[in-house]
Amino acid sequence: MKGPPDSIAVIGGEGRMGRWFIRFFEEMGLHVISAGRNTSITPKEAARDAEVVVLAVPMHAVGESARELGPYVREKGLLTDITSLKKEAMEEMMAHSKCEVVGTHPLFGPGEPGMVGQTVVICPGRGEGWRDWLVGLFRDAGAHVVITSPEEHDMMMTVVQGLNHILNLALGLTVMDLGVAPKELRRFSTPSFGTRLRQIEHLLFQDPELYAELNMLNPKFPSTFRAFGEVCRRLLRLIEKEDKEEFARLFREALKFFNDRSAL
């Protein structure tokens, strides 16, 4: 196992997740170099100077960033990223560097107070020394580390991020189309719908570009969203036909599925 590094560069360190990770690495006792558009040190200089380089740039910029900085990372160093999709980012990091490569995806936003209890996905790329150090760093900080392939990660994210957020957005837009005032929805809220409304409002305060990219840059998302649409059409047909029996059968099948698998 390698590490700790003499220094760690965070590229895009002025973004919200970038700042979050700078604070985290510093709290873990590391020497951090922050590089972005408005720093005195350039991303290239930082990539050359640090032993570990973390790309914390927006999703659409990670490929370009890897192409540009990958060649500058020391051969015995580590290049990693923290973007929400892993396949393209890792292909670019692998293709344009000779160093160790790891894909990282923290499954939480910059609003979380710390690493304890959070989940971090790690996709092994090239080399094991720095990867083991990084996994150890996150685990020491109290995170659950899940190690998987970029493909499986991106597939899981079509549900965990893609569907989850777009359903809240679609519900908000439907309410708007129906002309139902949110104030009225709040008055009529059940405990469960109250939670849903807070999720919708929380989502709408986020960066729209981020959520657009989350769906548009993941080539697997449309087929997951279409599968969801097909399920909705099936349920609508059952409701229109008042086929209570088949509706209840599907309901019980889902319960069985969620129960069975959880026991594995």
Place this chain on the structure above:
Amino acid sequence: MKGPPDSIAVIGGEGRMGRWFIRFFEEMGLHVISAGRNTSITPKEAARDAEVVVLAVPMHAVGESARELGPYVREKGLLTDITSLKKEAMEEMMAHSKCEVVGTHPLFGPGEPGMVGQTVVICPGRGEGWRDWLVGLFRDAGAHVVITSPEEHDMMMTVVQGLNHILNLALGLTVMDLGVAPKELRRFSTPSFGTRLRQIEHLLFQDPELYAELNMLNPKFPSTFRAFGEVCRRLLRLIEKEDKEEFARLFREALKFFNDRSAL
């Protein structure tokens, strides 16, 4: 204002919400008569003997129950119900009784510990004396009471209950169709998706018939569900075309809508 009644009959008092209300009324110091399939007193006897009659039967049975028992309720008494849809229930209660009539819908399930902080919808039917007593009873117990028409109530429920639950069911069924193991979803959960998973699992442990009826017996639900489907298709098209700009515009429009109206 009338009340308190000499006694209050809960018809369907052996169901989960029936039992919940029996306990509630008793805690409020009322004399409760419970009548159902397995009680020594019949629903008709209870409807004749009590000053206030509460129909706590399943949704599909409320019309029949009103037709059967309405004629037995004293002219100076109150007939009310606690079912999740108000239009049909109230029409039947009004048509088959001469007493005061109020529609009641507690916006919570039998798992809630008490009335404090919960919302109860009241739809005025006939008379004000008992209605004011009932509203006062719920308010004294700490509930928010929302007074509205059966039509508005049933429309709001297409979103608050209908869409809210069916989206969780549809998400669960999509995961099943995609063959993604729930155990894996849990490993890859964000804080937000973790909440969603718990909602899905909570839903699947409920009575499937209840959720089938909630959607099938509300004539306004299909058009709300179709409106949601239309929004999803629009979002899918934007994602397939990678139209980030229009996606972001919709996102911002929804934010504006949720913000504007909440200020009213």
